[in-house]
Amino acid sequence: MNGIDQNATRRADFAVVGGGLVGRLVAWQLAGAGHRVELFERGDALGTQSAAWVAAAMLAPLAEAASAEPLVVGLGAASLEQWPRLIAQLPEPVFFQRNGTLVVWHGADRAEAPLFERRLRANSPADLLDGGFVKLAGAQLTQAEPALGARFAQGWLLPNEGQLDNRQALGALAAGLAARGVRTHWNTPVDATPESTRDARWIIDCRGLGGKPAWPALRGIRGEVARVHAPGIGLSRPVRLLHPRYPLYIAPKENDLYVIGATEVEGEDMSPVSVRSALELLSAAFAVHPGFGEARILELNSHCRPTLPDHRPAIVWDGARTVRVNGLYRHGFMIAPEVADSACRVAEALISGDVANADTFGDFRRAARWPELLHDGHAQRTAAAALSH
Numbered sequence: 577m578n579g580i581d582q583n584a585t586r587r588a589d590f591a592v593v594g595g596g597l598v599g600r601l602v603a604w605q606l607a608g609a610g611h612r613v614e615l616f617e618r619g620d621a622l623g624t625q626s627a628a629w630v631a632a633a634m635l636a637p638l639a640e641a642a643s644a645e646p647l648v649v650g651l652g653a654a655s656l657e658q659w660p661r662l663i664a665q666l667p668e669p670v671f672f673q674r675n676g677t678l679v680v681w682h683g684a685d686r687a688e689a690p691l692f693e694r695r696l697r698a699n700s701p702a703d704l705l706d707g708g709f710v711k712l713a714g715a716q717l718t719q720a721e722p723a724l725g726a727r728f729a730q731g732w733l734l735p736n737e738g739q740l741d742n743r744q745a746l747g748a749l750a751a752g753l754a755a756r757g758v759r760t761h762w763n764t765p766v767d768a769t770p771e772s773t774r775d776a777r778w779i780i781d782c783r784g785l786g787g788k789p790a791w792p793a794l795r796g797i798r799g800e801v802a803r804v805h806a807p808g809i810g811l812s813r814p815v816r817l818l819h820p821r822y823p824l825y826i827a828p829k830e831n832d833l834y835v836i837g838a839t840e841v842e843g844e845d846m847s848p849v850s851v852r853s854a855l856e857l858l859s860a861a862f863a864v865h866p867g868f869g870e871a872r873i874l875e876l877n878s879h880c881r882p883t884l885p886d887h888r889p890a891i892v893w894d895g896a897r898t899v900r901v902n903g904l905y906r907h908g909f910m911i912a913p914e915v916a917d918s919a920c921r922v923a924e925a926l927i928s929g930d931v932a933n934a935d936t937f938g939d940f941r942r943a944a945r946w947p948e949l950l951h952d953g954h955a956q957r958t959a960a961a962a963l964s965h
């Protein structure tokens with residue numbers, strides 16, 4: 577019929593596999609650009625199977641610069657500007673706050689502070705530091721965060737940083753997918769080789785750690801959090817406690833809900849939180865504010881952060897039908913807007929034919945905003961095979 581391939585008219589342009597944080601964002605944005613999109617998620621619409629469900633969702637590029645490299649810091653700073661615009665387009669409200677991060681330490685651990693500051697400065701662009709890193713002492717600290725009283729002698733306020741409510745964001749994105757006509761397949765795992773199982777024109781693989789069969793270099797870095805209800809404490813922003821063994825963060829959400837986390841453990845252990853971790857986590861929180869002694873534990877939870885060997889996120893085109901977006905490690909919320917935007921640009925370039933082979937991908941990459949994110953998986957495999965001969 578007029579040369580139109582009937583099958584092609586029925587096919588989705590994109591099958592997004594994995595509906596955690598990145599998959600939802602990518603699917604929602606591609607649908608917003610007018611494409612036919614399907615999304616396959618092994619878990620439910622709430623997102624309970626994702627790392628994003630457990631995350632504290634702090635948007636803290638400067639604080640993270642103490643351990644993250646400049647690419648991630650840059651993605652985080654740019655994404656922080658984007659979140660309010662994205663949230664404003666979602667059909668449900670998402671708690672978003674840009675009231676800074678406070679970094680404190682107990683007197684006995686003061687040796688941690690110069691180390692942290694040195695690393696943070698080394699990885700941060702000057703414009704992020706300018707006005708973004710304020711040293712506080714004594715009464716200044718109490719004034720900045722009255723809830724802490726005079727418990728800490730020194731600290732730093734990173735006033736431009738933010739946070740959001742991870743579960744509200746996942747929920748609002750699910751509603752956004754429905755509003756934009758994305759065909760969602762919840763409770764539908766797609767394993768090993770999604771290419772062979774779906775007939776969409778292109779596949780965007782956003783399975784996080786679940787994508788490991790197709791990307792063996794991925795590994796999990798386990799994190800554990802407590803969610804507590806603690807009325808009367810009144811922290812106004814995320815607080816990070818420097819500590820040689822138990823660095824801690826406490827992220828206050830709406831309605832006196834606090835997400836308390838600390839651990840980074842190598843390994844893909846998805847088992848429940850251990851007693852030792854719970855004791856350490858809650859003791860450290862109690863030392864920051866004794867009011868946590870009366871808090872009610874709503875949940876102890878753990879998940880693994882999807883991590884690549886260089887701890888950087890990556891968008892890999894396989895030279896054919898699949899684009900993989902992964903490795904967001906401990907920065908998923910912090911960098912997701914820019915990573916998803918870059919992935920969508922790759923997807924648009926594929927569908928328009930602007931990217932069709934290694935050369936055109938190379939041109940596209942050179943012109944991209946974040947070229948370091950983009951990888952030609954096919955070319956890399958070919959080069960590796962040539963080297964091994």
Ligand SMILES: Cc1cc2nc3c(=O)[nH]c(=O)nc-3n(C[C@H](O)[C@H](O)[C@H](O)COP(=O)(O)OP(=O)(O)OC[C@H]3O[C@@H](n4cnc5c(N)ncnc54)[C@H](O)[C@@H]3O)c2cc1C
Nearest residue numbers: 594596598618627628633634766784786799907908909910
């Ligand atoms: C304890 C903890 C604290 C964190 N705190 C922060 C923070 O404060 N700030 C921040 O920026 N980041 C934080 N993160 C990191 C953030 O959660 C991750 O970087 C982010 O969730 C990664 O997004 P993703 O979409 O790649 O993976 P995920 O969110 O894990 O989503 C992947 C999805 O793919 C689905 N899936 C997997 N396999 C399959 C399959 N075979 N078929 C179909 N679907 C599949 C999964 O069910 C899941 O929904 C934290 C993470 C943890 C664990």
